[in-house]
Amino acid sequence: MLQQHPIISVIIPTLNEAQGIVSLLATLAPVRAAGGETLVVDGDSSDGTAGIAAPHADRVLSAPRGRAAQMNAGAVAARGDLLVFLHADTRPPIETLLCLPDLLARSGRSWGRFDVRIDGRHPLLPLVAWSMNQRSRLTGIATGDQAIFVDRALFERVGGYLEIALMEDIALSRELKHHGPPLCVRNPVVTSGRRWESKGVVRTVLLMWSLRLAYALGVYPDRLSRIYGHRSRPD
Numbered sequence: 001m002l003q004q005h006p007i008i009s010v011i012i013p014t015l016n017e018a019q020g021i022v023s024l025l026a027t028l029a030p031v032r033a034a035g036g037e038t039l040v041v042d043g044d045s046s047d048g049t050a051g052i053a054a055p056h057a058d059r060v061l062s063a064p065r066g067r068a069a070q071m072n073a074g075a076v077a078a079r080g081d082l083l084v085f086l087h088a089d090t091r092p093p094i095e096t097l098l099c100l101p102d103l104l105a106r107s108g109r110s111w112g113r114f115d116v117r118i119d120g121r122h123p124l125l126p127l128v129a130w131s132m133n134q135r136s137r138l139t140g141i142a143t144g145d146q147a148i149f150v151d152r153a154l155f156e157r158v159g160g161y162l163e164i165a166l167m168e169d170i171a172l173s174r175e176l177k178h179h180g181p182p183l184c185v186r187n188p189v190v191t192s193g194r195r196w197e198s199k200g201v202v203r204t205v206l207l208m209w210s211l212r213l214a215y216a217l218g219v220y221p222d223r224l225s226r227i228y229g230h231r232s233r234p235d
Contacts, residue, residue, distance in 0.1 A: 008036035009080030112183030113142035120193025
């Protein structure tokens with residue numbers, strides 16, 4: 001008897017994502033058809049995101065606002081052996097996503113992330129994405145924009161996401177690295193360039209570099225969040 005592939009659980013933290021959530025969940029329909037599931041974890045949206053998402057997802061949950069807390073809540077509710085954490089403004093390559101259990105098994109690794117491509121008009125966005133991907137390969141650190149995926153048992157072993165206001169993806173990557181390097185999938189997810197374009201590409205890149213440096217030097221994430229202009233919302 002052939003062994004069944006682990007079920008994939010795609011966990012999507014949302015806050016005021018009514019405009020794009022149906023499109024994202026439609027993109028993920030093949031995951032559900034293949035035996036996986038999609039979970040939307042809403043942080044008290046004011047635009048009806050949860051109700052709009054409900055007919056198109058396996059489950060819609062509510063959790064305290066904050067991406068880390070929302071993703072942890074999704075992980076607790078998920079039934080899959082492989083957890084994929086996907087931002088609401090990011091679209092994954094579905095065929096590759098469905099192959100993740102096989103890719104991890106062949107690589108002997110237990111977690112990983114995708115390369116990222118940033119969708120937008122600014123000519124510097126491809127360079128920003130390339131830099132993110134190269135830095136991640138060199139450091140073994142993944143960002144949330146790269147759709148982190150992890151074996152459920154390992155995620156639970158490291159205690160899940162540290163529930164901090166910012167840099168939760170960096171903190172998780174550091175813990176996961178103790179158990180082996182990430183699988184870096186070259187077929188990219190495509191994420192919205194709205195954050196970079198709305199705040200200025202160069203300004204945003206410099207700000208994120210300075211925040212990462214400050215975090216590495218021990219500045220507490222709540223303070224970094226205030227500097228970033230964060231409002232405890234997934235963006």
